[in-house]
Amino acid sequence: MAVDITKFRAAAGRKKKKLTLFLEKFDQLVPPGLHKMVAKADAEVWQEINCTECANCCKTMTPIFTPSDVKRIAGHLEMSVPDFKKKYLKVEDETGSVVIKSQPCPFLKRNKCSIYDVRPADCAQFPHHHKKPFDDYNETFRNNLIHCPATLLLVEKLEKTITSEFEF
Secondary structure, three states: OOOOOOEEEHHHHHHHHHHHHHHHHHOOOOOOOHHHHHHHHHHHHHOOOOHHHHOOOHHHHOOOHHHHHHHHHHHHHHOOOOHHHHHHEEEEOOOOOOOEOOOOOOOOOOOOOOOOOOOOOOOHOOOOOOOOOOOHHHHHHHHHHHHHHHHHHHHHHHHHHHHHOOOO
8 A cells, every 4th residue: 555655644643642652551561462462463564554655764764874784885885984974974963873964865766775685774674563572662663653654553553452452
């Protein structure tokens, strides 16, 4: 299904507070079988969402580049590491993380990653639905609600399942 980014952003804005409160409950209580519920909901999400029709993460976020990411991507682009860093990267003052200088990502071409095979590990792992235990990554999912339609849909599905099956 194609993702309408304008509609997604509006929906995410409306739903963020409610879904954030839902996710925060995992800090106090984790329903039994959460891992299985996440796996089921995640499988359903990917039947409905196609990242290459969205690419909102590449338009609104930046991955953290590890030293091995930098070396691999610079080599792929036939650039020296210092030249690659100078052209594309900066160090965040607050965190010290190495990130892209500008948004959207300069490697995004027609909603596709032009360095997909060598993309940063952070990109390859996004939207992090596979991280375990799920409840240890509440902050990640709260932050991604407004950036990723798949995360918004996953949390909506979990909220519906859990609130219908448990006193939560």
